[in-house]
Amino acid sequence: MSTKSKPRGREFAAQVLDLDEMGEKGYVLVDPPGSHWQKGFLAARAVTEAECVVSTCCLKTHQYGGIFTMSLKNSVGIVPRKNHPFMKELHSSAHQRRMIAEINTAYSPSLIVIDGLEAFVDGGPMTGTKKTANVFLAGTDRIAIDAVAVAILKDLGSTREIMEKKVFEQEQIARAVELKLGIDSPAAIEIITADQESESYARKIKQILIA
Numbered sequence: 001m002s003t004k005s006k007p008r009g010r011e012f013a014a015q016v017l018d019l020d021e022m023g024e025k026g027y028v029l030v031d032p033p034g035s036h037w038q039k040g041f042l043a044a045r046a047v048t049e050a051e052c053v054v055s056t057c058c059l060k061t062h063q064y065g066g067i068f069t070m071s072l073k074n075s076v077g078i079v080p081r082k083n084h085p086f087m088k089e090l091h092s093s094a095h096q097r098r099m100i101a102e103i104n105t106a107y108s109p110s111l112i113v114i115d116g117l118e119a120f121v122d123g124g125p126m127t128g129t130k131k132t133a134n135v136f137l138a139g140t141d142r143i144a145i146d147a148v149a150v151a152i153l154k155d156l157g158s159t160r161e162i163m164e165k166k167v168f169e170q171e172q173i174a175r176a177v178e179l180k181l182g183i184d185s186p187a188a189i190e191i192i193t194a195d196q197e198s199e200s201y202a203r204k205i206k207q208i209l210i211a
Contacts, residue, residue, distance in 0.1 A: 020082040036095035043106035059116035097171035143182030
């Protein structure tokens with residue numbers, strides 16, 4: 001047996017796509033009900049028409065208006081930047097966090113994974129104050145995943161915007177609930193763990209969620 005590892009991506013014919021370079025027919029116009037986007041937004045067909053999407057993200061605050069950046073905010077990446085005005089519109093709008101939630105109407109991920117071994121509890125998304133959280137989250141519901149992650153930030157101690165609002169009062173989450181993108185209350189969240197230590201921590205996080 002060879003000791004050399006095979007390039008797994010090549011074995012499965014994996015490709016890396018630049019979602020800013022998908023061509024004129026590479027995007028679909030999305031205009032959600034009650035949208036805060038002026039004329040809707042474009043979303044990459046590679047994502048909206050995919051059979052399966054796995055969304056991978058990190059546990060972070062976001063100092064440029066998003067408040068936090070997890071699975072809902074991760075979807076901003078499907079909207080083209082190059083030669084398009086959408087990012088300027090998003091970042092200049094008072095409705096930025098609602099608009100982030102609205103992007104998520106364009107597709108539904110099959111799985112969401114959040115790496116929370118370390119978290120930005122202030123600043124972010126690239127630099128800021130880090131704390132050790134030692135968690136990995138996985139699930140199929142974007143609202144539930146982000147709500148649990150925000151509760152973890154609260155437990156770690158985070159920004160005023162995180163600490164002073166209830167989890168489901170955060171605009172990204174509240175708008176996602178309005179759009180029926182997932183569960184609609186903390187009571188609907190089930191946190192499944194693999195050991196007693198994790199179960200104890202999950203109970204603590206659930207209390208923060210329903211506080």
